[in-house]
Amino acid sequence: MENEKQVNFETKKIEDKENINSDEEFEEIKEELFEFKNTGDTIEGELIQVRKEVGKFKSIIYSVRCPNGKIKAFFGSKILNEKLGVVGLGEYIKVVFKGKRKSEDEKTEYNVFKVFRKK
Numbered sequence: 001m002e003n004e005k006q007v008n009f010e011t012k013k014i015e016d017k018e019n020i021n022s023d024e025e026f027e028e029i030k031e032e033l034f035e036f037k038n039t040g041d042t043i044e045g046e047l048i049q050v051r052k053e054v055g056k057f058k059s060i061i062y063s064v065r066c067p068n069g070k071i072k073a074f075f076g077s078k079i080l081n082e083k084l085g086v087v088g089l090g091e092y093i094k095v096v097f098k099g100k101r102k103s104e105d106e107k108t109e110y111n112v113f114k115v116f117r118k119k
Contacts, residue, residue: 036097044094083115
């Protein structure tokens, strides 16, 4: 009797899995990695996730749901992390890459961003 219940439970799991894989009812969630390369590159949308301490460099990755429904993720930087640190999940943001600048000692370059949120 106990084995019968287990078999029925396993059968139910398989049926549920088949329903979930139905392309008619669900769409796959895909996240695209967005890289700021050219001056003026922009990403905007609803901030939906912030992942901290990712990978060996303990990076922060931000995920944004864009107006077209696509989810795009981008890596933080010292400047971005400071500016986005005051933004909460669910807020609508816009990040614009303004190019690179040399540090004061002119030995390194860093990325410059403008960060906006909707009022």
